[in-house]
Amino acid sequence: MRFGRALLVALALAYGFAVGCATVHAAGLDEAIAHFTTDDFDETLTGIKEVAASGNPRAEIIIGALQTGQLMFSAERKAVYIQDSAGKLTDAATGEPVAGAPPADLDTVNINNRLRGAIAAALGQLTLLSNDPQKRYEAAQAVFKSRAAAALRTLETAIAKETDSRTKVELELARAAILLNIAGTSDADKLAAIAIVGDRGDQEALALLADIPARESPTVARAAIDAINAIQTRLREWEAVQDAWYGISLGSVLLLAAIGLAITFGVMGVINMAHGEMVMLGAYVTFVVQEVIRRYDPALFDYSLAAAAPLAFLFSGSVGILIERTIIRFLYGRPLETLLATWGLSLILQQAVRTGFGPTNKEVGNPAFMSGAFDVGGITITYNRLWIVCFALAVFVALIALLRLTRFGLEMRAVTQNRAMAASMGIRTSRIDALTFGLGSGIAGMAGVALSQIDNVSPNLGQGYIIDSFMVVVFGGVGNLWGTFVGSFVLGIANKFLEPYAGAVLGKIAILVLIIVFIQKRPRGLFALRGRAVEA
Amino acid sequence: MGASSHILIRSLDRSAAIFLIAVGSIAIAVPMLNLYAPPTSAIHVSTYLVALFGKYACYAILALSIDLIWGYCGILSLGHGAFFALGGYAMGMYLMRQIGTRGVYADPILPDFMVFLNWKELPVYWYGFQHLSYAALMVVLVPGMLAFIFGWFAFRSRVSGVYLSIITQALTYALMLGFFRNNFGFGGNNGLTDFKDILGFDVRSEATRAALFSISGVTLMIGFLVCRAIVTSKFGKVLIAIRDAEARTRFLGYRVESYKLFVFTLSAGMAGIAGALYVPQVGIINPSEFAPGNSIEAVIWVAVGGRGTLAGAVLGAIIVNYAKTYFTSGVLAPYWLFMLGGLFIGVTLLLPRGIVGSLHHWTALRRDRASAAAEEGVAAPPPEPQPAE
Numbered sequence: 001m002r003f004g005r006a007l008l009v010a011l012a013l014a015y016g017f018a019v020g021c022a023t024v025h026a027a028g029l030d031e032a033i034a035h036f037t038t039d040d041f042d043e044t045l046t047g048i049k050e051v052a053a054s055g056n057p058r059a060e061i062i063i064g065a066l067q068t069g070q071l072m073f074s075a076e077r078k079a080v081y082i083q084d085s086a087g088k089l090t091d092a093a094t095g096e097p098v099a100g101a102p103p104a105d106l107d108t109v110n111i112n113n114r115l116r117g118a119i120a121a122a123l124g125q126l127t128l129l130s131n132d133p134q135k136r137y138e139a140a141q142a143v144f145k146s147r148a149a150a151a152l153r154t155l156e157t158a159i160a161k162e163t164d165s166r167t168k169v170e171l172e173l174a175r176a177a178i179l180l181n182i183a184g185t186s187d188a189d190k191l192a193a194i195a196i197v198g199d200r201g202d203q204e205a206l207a208l209l210a211d212i213p214a215r216e217s218p219t220v221a222r223a224a225i226d227a228i229n230a231i232q233t234r235l236r237e238w239e240a241v242q243d244a245w246y247g248i249s250l251g252s253v254l255l256l257a258a259i260g261l262a263i264t265f266g267v268m269g270v271i272n273m274a275h276g277e278m279v280m281l282g283a284y285v286t287f288v289v290q291e292v293i294r295r296y297d298p299a300l301f302d303y304s305l306a307a308a309a310p311l312a313f314l315f316s317g318s319v320g321i322l323i324e325r326t327i328i329r330f331l332y333g334r335p336l337e338t339l340l341a342t343w344g345l346s347l348i349l350q351q352a353v354r355t356g357f358g359p360t361n362k363e364v365g366n367p368a369f370m371s372g373a374f375d376v377g378g379i380t381i382t383y384n385r386l387w388i389v390c391f392a393l394a395v396f397v398a399l400i401a402l403l404r405l406t407r408f409g410l411e412m413r414a415v416t417q418n419r420a421m422a423a424s425m426g427i428r429t430s431r432i433d434a435l436t437f438g439l440g441s442g443i444a445g446m447a448g449v450a451l452s453q454i455d456n457v458s459p460n461l462g463q464g465y466i467i468d469s470f471m472v473v474v475f476g477g478v479g480n481l482w483g484t485f486v487g488s489f490v491l492g493i494a495n496k497f498l499e500p501y502a503g504a505v506l507g508k509i510a511i512l513v514l515i516i517v518f519i520q521k522r523p524r525g526l527f528a529l530r531g532r533a534v535e536a
Numbered sequence: 537m538g539a540s541s542h543i544l545i546r547s548l549d550r551s552a553a554i555f556l557i558a559v560g561s562i563a564i565a566v567p568m569l570n571l572y573a574p575p576t577s578a579i580h581v582s583t584y585l586v587a588l589f590g591k592y593a594c595y596a597i598l599a600l601s602i603d604l605i606w607g608y609c610g611i612l613s614l615g616h617g618a619f620f621a622l623g624g625y626a627m628g629m630y631l632m633r634q635i636g637t638r639g640v641y642a643d644p645i646l647p648d649f650m651v652f653l654n655w656k657e658l659p660v661y662w663y664g665f666q667h668l669s670y671a672a673l674m675v676v677l678v679p680g681m682l683a684f685i686f687g688w689f690a691f692r693s694r695v696s697g698v699y700l701s702i703i704t705q706a707l708t709y710a711l712m713l714g715f716f717r718n719n720f721g722f723g724g725n726n727g728l729t730d731f732k733d734i735l736g737f738d739v740r741s742e743a744t745r746a747a748l749f750s751i752s753g754v755t756l757m758i759g760f761l762v763c764r765a766i767v768t769s770k771f772g773k774v775l776i777a778i779r780d781a782e783a784r785t786r787f788l789g790y791r792v793e794s795y796k797l798f799v800f801t802l803s804a805g806m807a808g809i810a811g812a813l814y815v816p817q818v819g820i821i822n823p824s825e826f827a828p829g830n831s832i833e834a835v836i837w838v839a840v841g842g843r844g845t846l847a848g849a850v851l852g853a854i855i856v857n858y859a860k861t862y863f864t865s866g867v868l869a870p871y872w873l874f875m876l877g878g879l880f881i882g883v884t885l886l887l888p889r890g891i892v893g894s895l896h897h898w899t900a901l902r903r904d905r906a907s908a909a910a911e912e913g914v915a916a917p918p919p920e921p922q923p924a925e
Contacts, residue, residue: 271698330885335698336612337884340839343832344880351873467709467828470702505713512710516686516703520693 029056029093033080036066036092036109037073044109045118049150052122060126062092066109067119074103081106117146125151128158133167140170144204147181172196177208190220198227201234202378238378243496249385251492252392253454255485256447258469258476259399260440262484265473267416267436270328271339274346275469276462278320278441282312282448283457284353287362302367305449312445320441324434332433346462354459361456370453388450395446400481402439412436471515477525486526491515552764555847556757562589563753567746583742586749590817592857593752596850597810599837600759601803603849606838608767609799610779611696615704616807617831618711619679621821623808625715626678628728628821629662630671631739635732648730649723659721668735675812676805683804684797691793691800696782705828712826727822728815739816752813756850759806763846766799775799833876839883842890851892 032054035047048066051059065071065082071092072081080092081102089098089106111119124142127135128151136158143151155175162168176193179185185193194212197205209231212224261275272278286308293304323345331338366384373382403409414422415432423429448461455461468491476487491511498507519525566581566589573580598620605611632647641651645658664670686707690700718724737744766772777785778792786792815821824830834853841852856879863872883890889897 265698269698271702327881327885334884334888336701337839337888339612339614339698339701340832340836341881341884344836344877344884347873347877347880351870351877355870467706471706474699474702505717509710509714512706516689516706519695519699519703520689523693523695523699 029054029058033062033093034078036071036080037075037078039073039075039107039110041110041112041115044111044115048115048118048122052125053150058093058095060123061095063119063122063126065092066111067116067123069108069111071109072106073109074105074107076105077103079103080109121146121148121151124148125154128154128171133164136162136164137167137170140167140174143174144170144177147177149178149182152178152182173200180208180212187217187220190216191223194220194223194227198230201231203235206231206235235378239500241377242379243500244493245379245381245385247493247496248489249389249492250496251489252389253447253451253465254468254472254492255392255396255488256388256450257444257465258472258488259396259481259484260443260447261469262440262473262476262478262481263399263443264437264440266478266480267412268328268332268433269335270332270437271335271342271470272328272437272440273339273343273466274323274349275342275440275444276464276466277346277349278316278444278462279448279451279465280353280459280462281316281319281349282445283364283452283455283461284357284362284448285312285315285445286449286452287357287364287457290364301365302369304365305367305370305453309446309449312449313442314445316445316448317438317442320444321434321438323441324437328437329430329433350459350462357459359459361458364452364457366453384453388454391446391450395443396481396485399443403481408432408435471512473525474519475515475525477522477527480527483525483527551847552760555850556760559753559757559760559850563750563757567750570746571743583745586742586745587817588861590745590749590752591814592854593749593756594810594814594817595834595837595857596853597752597756597759597813598807598834599841599849599853600756600763600846601806601810602834603838603841603843603846604763604766604806605799605803606835607843607845607849608772608779609775609796610782611796611800612698612701612835613704613800613803614701614828614831614835615706615708616803616834617828618704618708618826619683619804619807620811620814620834621708621711621715621823621825622679622682623675623811624815624821624825625722625728625811626665626671626674626808627812627815628731629665629674629722630668631731631734631816632728633662633666634734635730638732639730647723647728649718649726650721653718661721672812675808679808679811680801680805684801687797687800691796694793705831708826708831709828712823712828715823715826723822725823727820729820729822731816731819734816739819745817748813748817752817755809755813759809760846760850762806766802767846771795836876836880836883838890840879840887840890842893842896845890845892845896848890848892852890855891 029051032047032050035043035050038044044066048063051062061082062071062080070083070085072083072089073079074081081089081098082092083089089102090096091098120142124139124146125148127139128143130136130139140155140158143155152175155171155178159168159171159175162171173196176196179189179193180197194209197208206228209224209228213221213228216224257276257279260278261272264270264272264275286305289308289311290301290304293300293307323342327341327345328338331341370384370387373380375381403413411422411427411432412435414425414427415429415436419429422432451461451465455464472484472487472491475491476483476485494514495507495511498510501507502510566586569579569581570583570586598616601619602613602616605613635647637644639648639651641648643651646655650658665674686704690703695703714720715722715727716725722728731739733739734744737747739745767775774785774790774795777788777790778795782792811821811825833856837853837856838849839852840856841850842848859875860872863869863875868875887894
C-alpha cells in the first residue's frame with residue numbers, strides 16, 4: 001500500500017516534471033526569442049539565458065548567430081531571423097527560409113562585453129551535450145572558467161552519459177567549480193568538489209580554492225587549505241622541472257657555442273676571440289640560404305636549416321682555416337698576442353658584416369617543424385628549444401666519434417697531449433692545427449644556424465655568447481670534450497636556477513663570481529688533462 | 537760589459553729625461569696658450585683640444601698601469617678598464633654630491649637619479665663622498681682592494697696566462713652588468729653626469745679645464761717616475777724575470793705571487809687615479825666604461841707604443857686615441873673599426889715590439905754592428921732580452 005502510494009507520487013512527479021519540461025521546451029523558445037526584439041541589453045541577456053535553458057536543438061545556432069552578429073530582429077513583426085553571409089534570411093526559431101521581402105526595420109541584435117561573456121557561457125553549456133567529444137571537452141573547460149550556475153543541470157546530464165574519460169574528468173571539474181561557487185551545496189559535496197579541484201592542481205584550481213577558507217565551515221576550510229598546500233607543492237615541483245628544462249636548453253646553446261672554442265684552445269692553446277664572429281657568420285649563412293629559398297622556391301623553406309647547417313659549417317670552417325693560415329700560425333707560442341690579434345679580427349668581421357648587411361637585425365624564419373609548443377605535465381616545451389637540444393647533442397656525439405674513430409681525431413688528440421712528441425712521430429702538426437681551427441670554426445658556424453632560430457641575427461650576435469663560452473671552457477677544463485659538456489649544462493642549469501632568486505643579471509654575476517672562486521680550487525678546470533705535457 | 541751597461545742606463549736616463557721634459561712642458565704650455573694667448577693668434581690652443589688632450593693624458597696613465605703589469609710582469613689584464621671605471625665612479629660620486637640643490641629635483645642630499653627612483657635616504661656607501669679627500673682615498677682604495685682580493689686568489693692558485701686574461705675580462709663584464717642595474721645605486725644605465733663644480737670651481741669653465749689638464753700631465757709624470765723607479769730597481773729585475781720565466785724565478789726562491797700581487801694592486805690604483813681625472817674632464821661616467829672592449833683597446837695602445845717601454849705606452853695611448861678621434865669624426869667613420877682591427881693584427885704580426893720598442897731594438901742593433909766592426913774578432917754581446925710570454 002505504502003509502496004503503491006510512493007509509486008503514485010513518483011509517477012505523478014515524473015509526469016509533472018516531464019510535462020513541465022515539455023512546456024518549457026515548447027513555449028520556451030518562442031518566448032525566449034521574443035526577448036531579442038526589444039533592442040535592450042538586459043532583455044537580450046534574459047533571452048540568452050532562456051534560449052540556453054530551453055534545450056531546443058536550435059538554441060546553439062541562435063546564440064552562435066548572436067555571437068557573430070548574424071542575428072537580426074524586426075520589432076514591427078516581433079520576429080527574429082538569422083542572416084547568412086550571403087544576406088539570406090531564415091527564421092530563427094524554425095530554420096525556414098523567409099519568403100518575400102525582408103521587413104523594413106530589420107536590425108542586428110546588438111551585444112556588448114557583458115553579453116559576450118554570457119554568450120560564451122551559454123554556448124559552453126549548450127555544447128556540453130554535443131556529439132563531438134572534442135566539443136564537449138572544450139565546453140567543459142569553458143564552463144569551468146565561467147562557473148555559470150545555470151549549466152549545472154546540463155552538466156550533470158552530460159556527466160551521466162559521458163563515455164570519454166578525459167572529457168568526464170573535465171566535466172566533473174566544471175561541476176565541482178560550480179558547486180563550490182553557489183550557495184546551498186552540502187559540506188559533503190563541497191569536500192568532494194575540493195578533492196576534484198585539488199587533483200587538477202594548476203594556477204586556476206588555486207584561484208578557485210583561494211577564497212574558500214575564509215567563507216566556509218571549518219571542515220571544508222581545512223580541506224581547502226590542504227588542497228591549496230598540495231597544489232602549491234606540486235606547482236613548485238613543476239617550476240623546478242621548468243627551470244631544469246630552461247637550464248638544459250641554455251646549456252645546449254652554450255655547448256654549441258663553446259665546443260668549437262674548446263677544441264681550438266685544447267689543441268693549440270689559442271684563445272680565439274673571433275669565435276663569436278664565426279657563430280655570427282653561421283647565422284648570416286642561414287639568413288642568406290633562407291633568402292635564396294624564398295626567392296627561388298618557397299616550397300623548400302622547411303628544408304632551409306638542413307641546407308644551412310652544412311653550408312655554415314663549410315663557410316665558417318673555410319674562414320677559420322684562412323685565419324689560421326694567414327694570422328694565427330705566425331703567432332704560435334705567443335697566446336696573449338694571438339688573443340689580441342683575434343680580437344682585432346673580430347672587430348673587422350663584425351664591421352664587415354655591418355657594412356655588407358646593415359646594422360639591423362635580420363629576419364630569420366622558423367621552419368614549420370620548429371615552431372609551436374607542446375605541454376608535458378605542468379610545463380610547456382617549445383619545439384625550437386627541443387630541436388636545439390637534440391642538435392647540440394648530435395653535434396657533440398658526432399665530434400666525439402670523429403675524435404675517437406678517425407685518423408684525424410687520433411692525430412688531433414696526440415697533438416693536444418704532446419705536440420713535440422706527436423711531431424716526432426711523423427704527424428704534420430701544422431696541418432692538424434689548420435684543420436682543427438677549421439673544425440672548431442665550422443662547429444661555431446653550425447651553432448650560428450641554431451642560434452638564428454632563437455636569437456636576433458645581428459652583427460653583435462657572437463658578442464653575447466663569447467664570454468659565456470669562455471666561462472664554459474675555463475670551468476670544464478681544456479682538452480676534454482666531456483669537460484665542455486658537463487661545464488655547459490652545469491652553468492646553464494645553475495644560471496636558470498639562480499635567476500628566480502637573484503634576477504637574470506645578478507644570477508649571471510653570481511655565476512661569474514662562482515667561476516672565479518672555482519678556478520682558485522681547480523685552476524685547470526673540472527676535467528683537467530693530467531700528465532707531464534700539460535704544463536709547458 | 538760593465539761599461540756598456542753603464543752607457544745603456546745613462547742613455548735610458550736621457551730618454552726618460554726627454555720624456556719628462558716633454559710632458560712637463562706640454563702640461564704647462566698648453567693651458568697657458570689656451571688661457572692667455574688671444575683666441576685669434578696662431579699659437580692659441582682651443583678648449584676643445586685642451587679637453588681632448590686632457591682625456592689622452594688620462595688614457596696614458598691607464599696605459600702606463602697596463603704596461604707595468606703586462607710589459608714588465610707578463611700579466612695581461614683584459615679588465616683594467618674596470619679599475620679605471622671604479623676610480624671614475626668614486627670621483628663621479630664626489631661630483632654628484634657637489635651638485636646639491638642645483639639638481640633638477642633640488643634635493644640637498646640625494647642625487648637626482650635617487651630622487652627619481654623614489655629613494656628616501658642616501659645609501660651607506662655614498663657617505664663621505666661630499667669630501668674630496670675621502671673620494672680621493674676611495675679612488676685608489678676601491679680599485680686597489682678589488683685588485684688585491686682578486687689577485688690574492690688568482691695568483692696564489694697560479695692562474696696565469698690566457699686563463700687570467702679571460703677571468704679579468706669576466707670580472708669587468710660582471711661589474712658592467714652590475715652597474716647597469718638601477719638598484720646598484722650608481723645611476724644605472726645613465727651613470728653619473730651633469731656635474732657642476734669641483735672644489736668650488738665650475739667643471740665646465742676654461743680655467744678649470746686647463747687646471748685639470750695640468751694636473752693630469754703632472755700625474756702622468758709622477759706615474760711615469762713611480763713606474764720607472766719600480767722597473768729599474770732590483771724589484772723590477774725580479775718582475776722581468778717573472779715575465780720571462782716564472783717557474784725558474786720561483787725555483788730561485790722568489791715569492792712570485794707576492795711580487796705579482798704588489799704590482800697588480802699598484803697598477804689598479806694607478807688606473808683608478810686615471811679614471812678619477814678622466815671623469816671631470818669628460819663630464820660623465822657610465823657603465824659602458826666597464827665594457828670588455830674598452831679594456832682590450834687599452835691593451836692595444838700599449839702594444840702599439842711598445843710594451844716593456846714606459847714612454848712607449850704613453851705614446852701608444854696618445855697616437856691610437858688621436859687616430860680614433862680623427863677617423864671617427866670624419867667621413868672615414870665607418871672604416872674606423874676596420875682600422876682598429878687591422879691595428880690589432882698588424883701590430884702583433886709585424887711590430888711585436890711596438891714603436892718605441894722597435895726604435896730601441898734598431899739603435900741597439902746598429903750600435904752592436906758598429907762595435908762589432910770596431911772590435912773585429914770579438915764576439916758581439918748578447919742581444920737585449922725581449923719581452924716574451
